[in-house]
Amino acid sequence: MKTFDLIIVGGCSAGLAAAINAKRLHPEMSVAVIEKLPRIGKKLLATGNGKCNLTNEYALNHEYVNRDFAQAAFDAYPPQKIVEFFGSTGLLCYADSEGRVYPESNTAASVVDALRFEIERLEIDVFCETPVTDIKKKSNGFLINNEFECKKLIITTGGKSSPPQGSDGSGFLLAKQLGHSVTKLYPALVPICASPEITKPMKGVRVRNVTLTLKGEKKIAQTRGEILFTDYGLSGIAAMELASQAQKYIDNVKEKPFTYIDFMPDMSYDDLVEYLKNLCKIKRFCKIDNLLTGFLPKAVGIAICKAAKLYNAEMRIDELKEKDFRQTAQKIKSFPLEVSGTKGFANAQVTSGGIKVGEIDLKTMQSKICPNLYFAGEIIDVDGGCGGFNLQWAWASGMLAGEVK
Numbered sequence: 272m273k274t275f276d277l278i279i280v281g282g283c284s285a286g287l288a289a290a291i292n293a294k295r296l297h298p299e300m301s302v303a304v305i306e307k308l309p310r311i312g313k314k315l316l317a318t319g320n321g322k323c324n325l326t327n328e329y330a331l332n333h334e335y336v337n338r339d340f341a342q343a344a345f346d347a348y349p350p351q352k353i354v355e356f357f358g359s360t361g362l363l364c365y366a367d368s369e370g371r372v373y374p375e376s377n378t379a380a381s382v383v384d385a386l387r388f389e390i391e392r393l394e395i396d397v398f399c400e401t402p403v404t405d406i407k408k409k410s411n412g413f414l415i416n417n418e419f420e421c422k423k424l425i426i427t428t429g430g431k432s433s434p435p436q437g438s439d440g441s442g443f444l445l446a447k448q449l450g451h452s453v454t455k456l457y458p459a460l461v462p463i464c465a466s467p468e469i470t471k472p473m474k475g476v477r478v479r480n481v482t483l484t485l486k487g488e489k490k491i492a493q494t495r496g497e498i499l500f501t502d503y504g505l506s507g508i509a510a511m512e513l514a515s516q517a518q519k520y521i522d523n524v525k526e527k528p529f530t531y532i533d534f535m536p537d538m539s540y541d542d543l544v545e546y547l548k549n550l551c552k553i554k555r556f557c558k559i560d561n562l563l564t565g566f567l568p569k570a571v572g573i574a575i576c577k578a579a580k581l582y583n584a585e586m587r588i589d590e591l592k593e594k595d596f597r598q599t600a601q602k603i604k605s606f607p608l609e610v611s612g613t614k615g616f617a618n619a620q621v622t623s624g625g626i627k628v629g630e631i632d633l634k635t636m637q638s639k640i641c642p643n644l645y646f647a648g649e650i651i652d653v654d655g656g657c658g659g660f661n662l663q664w665a666w667a668s669g670m671l672a673g674e675v676k
């Protein structure tokens with residue numbers, strides 16, 4: 272039997288932050304991390320396209336799911352403290368114009384190394400290739416896999432998203448074993464499946480600055496940013512940020528919502544009509560394929576003309592009528608795609624849903640159901656958008672749990 276004061280199950284973002292904070296604050300405690308993969312921090316290597324967008328300077332203003340619950344962790348460990356924490360491990364960071372914080376090296380491996388070396392320096396025991404499948408509550412602590420014992424336990428096994436990086440949902444079973452309940456789970460920050468017959472001809476085309484409005488019976492959500500057309504629908508940050516809400520609508524209302532793309536969010540409909548009329552003078556001898564190439568990729572322009580029902584490859588721009596400009600402007604401002612689902616947990620960056628926040632003390636991350644049990648990170652029902660917001664939650668909640676108050 273291997274016995275420790277504190278064991279952390281799950282050795283990635285929240286778990287490593289928890290372990291380091293615990294050992295720094297309580298050097299007398301014996302601390303161990305149990306990780307099912309052959310190495311700790313594997314998911315971090317894939318974050319931020321390999322650069323690891325590790326927090327966001329504006330996270331305190333960000334709308335998370337269960338924001339009120341998360342506030343105490345953010346008060347204790349705001350983005351600036353997270354940057355200082357990494358600074359204390361020797362890792363320097365910079366922020367871009369949107370507040371997204373990256374390691375100065377621009378490589379996620381530096382973040383994993385910083386955590387790994389600090390774990391080694393603090394002499395925290397790490398057991399890799401050790402999937403936890405069973406946890407029993409005992410009078411004086413916990414028995415894990417009939418192999419480990421501890422007085423205090425932090426579970427940081429993540430959600431169900433991106434299973435090759437380790438988070439396969441097994442942590443939810445462990446939480447249930449200890450008396451907790453879990454909300455319905457949805458893949459979040461994941462590409463959406465939407466009108467493939469329309470998007471397929473635009474496959475691989477990116478549009479930089481659009482708004483997407485998700486609507487069912489009424490407006491559900493709106494995002495702004497980049498989209499990428501694919502053969503199944505839409506990827507890109509603006510689309511991925513709508514995914515969990517689209518899936519929730521489909522599951523609850525049993526209908527498919529639409530997402531409406533506004534390709535010119537900074538121009539009003541009337542100004543756009545005038546602009547198109549002016550374009551007609553400039554390009555009057557061109558074929559209709561080229562009508563919108565001054566501000567949109569050609570394939571997108573063709574799709575808009577088709578949606579506006581004025582597409583005929585041989586048609587010349589000077590054949591367009593007043594109503595054609597109005598119809599084209601309308602489709603530029605509101606291009607509809609029917610959303611049929613998402614690319615699922617396998618392709619999701621985050622899981623929306625998790626252990627119910629009402630069962631956890633927000634000031635300590637300790638279970639209200641099982642004393643000396645703590646949770647942190649994505650396993651809890653808190654999630655945010657793209658931009659470093661989910662790692663901010665993982666570090667902040669991990670460090671708070673690591674205080675083991």
Ligand SMILES: Cc1cc2nc3c(=O)[nH]c(=O)nc-3n(C[C@H](O)[C@H](O)[C@H](O)COP(=O)(O)OP(=O)(O)OC[C@H]3O[C@@H](n4cnc5c(N)ncnc54)[C@H](O)[C@@H]3O)c2cc1C
Nearest residue numbers: 281283284285307318319324403429437648649659661662
């Ligand atoms: C491709 C990708 C890119 C991303 N990019 C960003 C980004 O740039 N910025 C951002 O803020 N967020 C990003 N995220 C989200 C972010 O990585 C997660 O929100 C965050 O890592 C969650 O941290 P966690 O520690 O709670 O869970 P995880 O990081 O998922 O870690 C859970 C750990 O527990 C281990 N584990 C699971 N079950 C068991 C078990 N039964 N026994 C033992 N060990 C177990 C897993 O192997 C894993 O190591 C990205 C996610 C993905 C998939």
